Each structure stands twice: as structure tokens, then as C-alpha cells.
Amino acid sequence: MTAVLDIAVEHRLGAFMLDAAFTSNGRLTALFGRSGSGKTSLVNIIGGLIRPQSGHVTVDGQVLVDTRRGIFVPKHRRRIGYVFQEARLFPHLTVRQNLLFGRWFTPRAPEDGADLPMVLDLLGIGHLLERRPAGLSGGEKQRVAIGRALLARPRLLLMDEPLASLDEARKAEILPYIERLRDEMAIPIVYVSHSAAEVARLATTLAIVDEGAVKACGPTAEIMSRLDMARLPGAPEASSLLEATIAGFDTEYGLTRLDTRAGPLQVARAGLVAGHRLRVRILASDVLVSLTPLDGISALNVLSGTIAEIGERNGGGAIDLRIDCSGEIVVARLTAKSVAALALAPGRPVYAVIKSVSIDAP
Amino acid sequence: MTDWLSPEEWTAVRLSLIVATTAMLASLPLGVGVAFLLARGRFWGKSVLDALVHLPLIMPPVVTGYLLLIGFGRRGPIGQFLYDWFGIVLSFRWTGAALAAAVMGFPLMVRAIRLSIEAVDRKLEDAAGTLGANPFWVFAVVTLPLCLPGILVGMILCFAKAMGEFGATITFVSNIPGETQTLPSAIYTFTQVPGGEAGAMRLTLISIAVSVSALFISEYMARLVGRRIAIE
Structure with a gap:
């Protein structure tokens, strides 16, 4: 069985060296680490926003990046959804147009994956359709951004600290939706976070990222109780x-x-x-x-x-x-x-x- | 209205509007393209292109007009080519006046559009890319709509500059009533003949009215668009 995600890359960004490798089959793989540890660079490489200097990225058996064979699939052909820290909704479009944006570009496959009514129901955003992003609260924006990524029929969903810019009440509002996403949709998720509580609640697989490297990767309970992991700077308390x-x-x-x-x-x-x-x-x-x-x-x-x-x-x-x-x-x-x-x-x-x-x- | 302005004066007003509108619309695609290159491109000779675009803004208009005459005149290298291959003649025609106006308005148009492209959040373009839009579509459905206010401002500035263009026009295509005599040329002609003060004043008032209307229209449209795309 091929792994859902298999990545091994080296990439130098100024003085920072990213040299990370892991594979995961989890439904929700959390990349956990301090800010500046390279988590976001790693998901940017998976999503195609950064072209790594060397290495490979394989999703669901398809090679997206392989520098030795000269393969680099551009981001618009990867079918990888990306939910950013800031929602990045298109301000000139309504919520409905934002949600359906990806539909204009994905080949009209025989009805697979999420459709609009289902996503509206899953995320509880049906009442926002005709509004513009400027009028939404932070939590609503982030839910629309998740729906927009889902409706582009991704085979993998990246979430880069989707809750980081929200207050506690908004976080509590969105967490259940992410849990439903994990349990009800057949889309594996890679979730970047520096919050141990979020990771403990959401992750099935946990990868600890520190100084540009993946220090450990495995089932969440196992990694969180590992004593050597707890001693890493910035790691969650055991x-x-x-x-x-x-x-x-x-x-x-x-x-x-x-x-x-x-x-x-x-x-x-x-x-x-x-x-x-x-x-x-x-x-x-x-x-x-x-x-x-x-x-x-x-x-x-x-x-x-x-x-x-x-x-x-x-x-x-x-x-x-x-x-x-x-x-x-x-x-x-x-x-x-x-x-x-x-x-x-x-x-x-x-x-x-x-x-x-x-x-x-x- | 018709007895207020003489037929010759009407002709000058109409011609000016046609020349300025043509100049504005014809230079728009090129203006957006050059602005995009200058805002986003990384290539050898970028500063040369930048200087070239801005040259008409800092050179004396007469010099620009003379260069156009040398280049686009019937015997000029470009003018001859256009005539031989397409039968197009620019010198001493209204199309030549439109070309002179477009060249003079071009730097203003490019500047406004370039600034608005630079202000577009690249992160939104990345987001559009991850949703499956290729670079062309990202430009068409994200970048372009977001810099629409800047494009409108650029168009109006170009139009206003074209309405008022005098030096390059008169040098390149002269001052032929009904063909190349635009509003400023007509006003200049009135000031050169005895008893022309009244005519000059009428055309001056029209000139002011057109400029102020253009300004108001651009403000209104920019606000309309701006409200639609109020930034998050």
C-alpha cells in the first residue's frame, strides 16, 4: 500500500536549512513545532508554492516533485486544497463565488467528492452565500475558506494554522467542523499547528518539526507520550x-x-x-x-x-x-x-x- | 447649442473627443501589459523599458512630436512600413493625432495601473493557484478585477492628457481643420487671429467642462468598484 503522503526534501532559505522527510497514512497528520521550525515551508512545498531544491513529494502514489527526474507539477495541477492562516478569500467575489471558484477549473469529473449543499451543511455557512468576505467574522471567513478548498475536489487538504488568527471562542466554533471534516470526508488532511491542545484533539498522526527537520512521526498518542520528544525545545509537554x-x-x-x-x-x-x-x-x-x-x-x-x-x-x-x-x-x-x-x-x-x-x- | 458654437468649433470638439477616446482605448491593452511587466517582471532591460515609457513625460512635447514625425512620417522607417504593408498613413491624419496623444498619455496610464498591480495581494493569487487556476486565469479573474480601480484611473488620466495634448500633436500632424485640429490647436489658432478671443473662451470653457466631467466620472467609477472589492 502506498502512503498517502511521502515527502523527503532539502531546501535552503537564506540561513535556514529545511531537510525534512516523513511518510504518513493518517487521516489528519499534524505538523507540530515552534514558529520558524519550517512547518509552513513544508506545506508550501507540498502545495507547490515553493519549489524545493532537491527531494521528492508523492501524494497518493502520484509523484508531484522529483528533482532527480526533473518533475515539478505546478500548483494548479496538483489538486491539493490549501487553507491558509488568513482566509485569503477573494474580496471582489461573493461567498458563493468564492466557494465555487475551484469548480471553474477542475475538470467536470463524474460527481465525486463534495458538492455545494453538502459543504454548506458540513460547515454551517448556508446563510452566508450572498454576502461578501469583507462582512464576515474571522470564524466565518475561515469556514468559507475551508469550504472553498473542499469544493475544488482536492485529494489532500493542507491547513496552515487555520485557527491561529482567531480568538478562543472562534477556535471553539471551528474545531468541531474540522473534526467532522476528518471523520466524514475521505480527504486526508495535513494540519500545521503549534498548539498542543489542537494537535491532541485532532491529529491521528503527529510529526514533530524542529529546526527544519522532522524529528519524529507516528500515531499521536505514541509520539506525545515519548519522553525523548518532550525534551525537544518547543515540543509539547509529554x-x-x-x-x-x-x-x-x-x-x-x-x-x-x-x-x-x-x-x-x-x-x-x-x-x-x-x-x-x-x-x-x-x-x-x-x-x-x-x-x-x-x-x-x-x-x-x-x-x-x-x-x-x-x-x-x-x-x-x-x-x-x-x-x-x-x-x-x-x-x-x-x-x-x-x-x-x-x-x-x-x-x-x-x-x-x-x-x-x-x-x-x- | 449649434448656434452657440460655429461648425468649425464643433468639429474641433468632436475630433478631440474621438482622438482622446481612441488614444485611451488603443493604448489600454498595451498599457496593462507593460504595467504588468514592470510590476511583476524580472528581466534584463526592465529599467530601459521603464525609462522608455516615461520618456514622453519628461521630454519637451515638441521633441516627442518631432521623433514621431521622423519615425512615423510617410518616409520614416515605421511610417513607410505601415504604408507599404497596410496602407496606413498617420502623418497629417487624425489617426496620427491619436497616436501622438496616446504616446503622451501612456506613461500616466502605465504608472496608475502599475501601482494598482503592485498593490494586489500576491497571496490571493497563490490561493487561486491552489484552487486550480492556471497563471492566465489567475490574472484574468483575480489580479485584473482587483486592480480595476487603478485601470480606471489610468484610463481617465490618459484621456485627460490626450484631450489637452498640443505640442507633440501639432509637430507631428500639424493643425488641419477637420482632420487634425483638436481643441487645444483650435484655441491656439483663435489666439493667433484678431477677434478670436470669444471663440477661444468658448472652447476653453468646453475644455474645462470635459476635464472636470472626466474627473468626476473616474472618481465615481473608482468608488463604485472600490466599494465592491472593499479589502478585507
């Missing part, structure tokens, strides 16, 4: 991603009970639906470790497991550990002193006491 099912509610105290492979969790969060699946994220710094089961503590969530790996001490004296809880990995951040005092070592059974669980779902 954290655990658990797939959870909503098991029930404790109405008296306003708690929701979740089942995960690692064990049951309770969260103080209302508005969830029983039976739904969601992803929870636990930061390493929100986890304590105890050698014995504890009585008389306020934390509700305690998972038992064995230590799988002890990381190296970072500059500050903190150490991250991976705890295997029935096959799921929970990451904890302790001080080097505690690790020594408790004589923690791989294979030792421990209890992970979780102070807070964040739920990245509507």
Missing part, C-alpha cells in the same frame, strides 16, 4: 492520550464516568452523551506517583500500572516516566529527588494519581 467511552453520570456531584483501557476515570464535565467515544489528555505534570494505594486524598482518579520507562533528567531536575496501565501509557513528571527517594525503576508497580483530565471534545 502527555497521555486515552481513548475513552462515556460510561455514565454521577448527577449528584456533576461528574461523568469514563471507561478507558487504563481504568475508569471521573471528570467534572457536563453536556456529554453516554456511549460516545472521545479522547482525553493528561499532562505529565498533572500526574503523581505513589507506591501504595492512597486513602484520604482529594484526587478521584487513580490508575494502577507498572513503570515502563524512566526518562533522562532534564535541565531543571524533573524526570518524566512512562507508566504502563493495562497496555495504555500514562506519563508522569516527577522531580529527580522523588524518583531517587521512591527508588523507582522500570517494572516496579505504582499508582498514578491524576490531578486533572482535559477532554478535547465537544
Whole structure:
């Protein structure tokens, strides 16, 4: 099976050297890294806005760039949708004309991919059709930009920090639409972000970009819990991603009970639906470790497991550990002193006491 | 109206409008092309082209007219070629007046259009490219509509310059009533004969009225277009 996306490029931009390679089959591949790490250059190369000095780009088995064979498919023949950080809607056209812009140029294929009513419904922008971009809010603009890219029938969708220029409320407005996009459309997405929360919520595959290189690429939960990744400058704090099912509610105290492979969790969060699946994220710094089961503590969530790996001490004296809880990995951040005092070592059974669980779902 | 102006004066007004309109419309495609080259192109000799376009603006009009006479006259290299191959004669014809007016108005037109092309956000063009538009279509449906206000301003400036062009016109195609005698030439002729003051004043007023109308029309159209494409 050929990868959806296979890229290996070298490109020098002034003093900055991009030398990045990764392959991905994920439905949503996140490129995560600090600003200036080369994420945007990488998607610009995939989209055809930058011609790399050497390397290759293959999407769905089709070679788009191969400098050795002299292949460079220009951007208008790639069928790769691009949602930019700023919406870049055409100001002289109405929302409807913006949305259908790509349709003028894509060969009239037998009805495949998104059509207008479906996209309007998916993004909730049906009421904006006759407006002009100047009159839209930031969130509306970005939704129209996503619809415009979808309607050009892309085989891959690039999103370059589509939420970065929006405030928190607007972000919360758009995130569910991107989730629906990921789950309901058969278009793989490459998503650039420097927000760990966005990545934890959206990504199926995560690539960490640092100083022009892809340092790691793999399933999101695996990469986010990797201790060596957490030490990279600008990397997200090590954290655990658990797939959870909503098991029930404790109405008296306003708690929701979740089942995960690692064990049951309770969260103080209302508005969830029983039976739904969601992803929870636990930061390493929100986890304590105890050698014995504890009585008389306020934390509700305690998972038992064995230590799988002890990381190296970072500059500050903190150490991250991976705890295997029935096959799921929970990451904890302790001080080097505690690790020594408790004589923690791989294979030792421990209890992970979780102070807070964040739920990245509507 | 007709008894207010003499038939000769009417002829001069009509001729001026025809000459200026022709000059404006004929130089428009070339003006957009050159403006695009100057705004976007990277090629050897760009500054030479830039200087060449601007030359009529800084040279004495009479010099421009004389150069046109040498080049496009019946015995001039270009004039002879045009006559031999297409039967076109420019010297001492209204078409020659239109050519002189176009050459003089060209730098103003190119400047206005060039500025507006430079102001177009290249990111929008990139976005259009990722949506499948090839470079020609990007230009036609994104770049061109976005610099429409600048094109309108360029056209009006060219038209106004053409209406007022005198030195190059009279040098190149002389001052023949009914053929090459435009408004300014007619006014000049009136000032050269005794008792011509009234005629000169009438044509002067018409000249002012035409210029002011052109200005208002351009303002109005630019605002109309500007409102439609209010930048995000």
C-alpha cells in the first residue's frame, strides 16, 4: 500500500536549512513545532508554492516533485486544497463565488467528492452565500475558506494554522467542523499547528518539526507520550492520550464516568452523551506517583500500572516516566529527588494519581 | 447649442473627443501589459523599458512630436512600413493625432495601473493557484478585477492628457481643420487671429467642462468598484 503522503526534501532559505522527510497514512497528520521550525515551508512545498531544491513529494502514489527526474507539477495541477492562516478569500467575489471558484477549473469529473449543499451543511455557512468576505467574522471567513478548498475536489487538504488568527471562542466554533471534516470526508488532511491542545484533539498522526527537520512521526498518542520528544525545545509537554467511552453520570456531584483501557476515570464535565467515544489528555505534570494505594486524598482518579520507562533528567531536575496501565501509557513528571527517594525503576508497580483530565471534545 | 458654437468649433470638439477616446482605448491593452511587466517582471532591460515609457513625460512635447514625425512620417522607417504593408498613413491624419496623444498619455496610464498591480495581494493569487487556476486565469479573474480601480484611473488620466495634448500633436500632424485640429490647436489658432478671443473662451470653457466631467466620472467609477472589492 502506498502512503498517502511521502515527502523527503532539502531546501535552503537564506540561513535556514529545511531537510525534512516523513511518510504518513493518517487521516489528519499534524505538523507540530515552534514558529520558524519550517512547518509552513513544508506545506508550501507540498502545495507547490515553493519549489524545493532537491527531494521528492508523492501524494497518493502520484509523484508531484522529483528533482532527480526533473518533475515539478505546478500548483494548479496538483489538486491539493490549501487553507491558509488568513482566509485569503477573494474580496471582489461573493461567498458563493468564492466557494465555487475551484469548480471553474477542475475538470467536470463524474460527481465525486463534495458538492455545494453538502459543504454548506458540513460547515454551517448556508446563510452566508450572498454576502461578501469583507462582512464576515474571522470564524466565518475561515469556514468559507475551508469550504472553498473542499469544493475544488482536492485529494489532500493542507491547513496552515487555520485557527491561529482567531480568538478562543472562534477556535471553539471551528474545531468541531474540522473534526467532522476528518471523520466524514475521505480527504486526508495535513494540519500545521503549534498548539498542543489542537494537535491532541485532532491529529491521528503527529510529526514533530524542529529546526527544519522532522524529528519524529507516528500515531499521536505514541509520539506525545515519548519522553525523548518532550525534551525537544518547543515540543509539547509529554502527555497521555486515552481513548475513552462515556460510561455514565454521577448527577449528584456533576461528574461523568469514563471507561478507558487504563481504568475508569471521573471528570467534572457536563453536556456529554453516554456511549460516545472521545479522547482525553493528561499532562505529565498533572500526574503523581505513589507506591501504595492512597486513602484520604482529594484526587478521584487513580490508575494502577507498572513503570515502563524512566526518562533522562532534564535541565531543571524533573524526570518524566512512562507508566504502563493495562497496555495504555500514562506519563508522569516527577522531580529527580522523588524518583531517587521512591527508588523507582522500570517494572516496579505504582499508582498514578491524576490531578486533572482535559477532554478535547465537544 | 449649434448656434452657440460655429461648425468649425464643433468639429474641433468632436475630433478631440474621438482622438482622446481612441488614444485611451488603443493604448489600454498595451498599457496593462507593460504595467504588468514592470510590476511583476524580472528581466534584463526592465529599467530601459521603464525609462522608455516615461520618456514622453519628461521630454519637451515638441521633441516627442518631432521623433514621431521622423519615425512615423510617410518616409520614416515605421511610417513607410505601415504604408507599404497596410496602407496606413498617420502623418497629417487624425489617426496620427491619436497616436501622438496616446504616446503622451501612456506613461500616466502605465504608472496608475502599475501601482494598482503592485498593490494586489500576491497571496490571493497563490490561493487561486491552489484552487486550480492556471497563471492566465489567475490574472484574468483575480489580479485584473482587483486592480480595476487603478485601470480606471489610468484610463481617465490618459484621456485627460490626450484631450489637452498640443505640442507633440501639432509637430507631428500639424493643425488641419477637420482632420487634425483638436481643441487645444483650435484655441491656439483663435489666439493667433484678431477677434478670436470669444471663440477661444468658448472652447476653453468646453475644455474645462470635459476635464472636470472626466474627473468626476473616474472618481465615481473608482468608488463604485472600490466599494465592491472593499479589502478585507
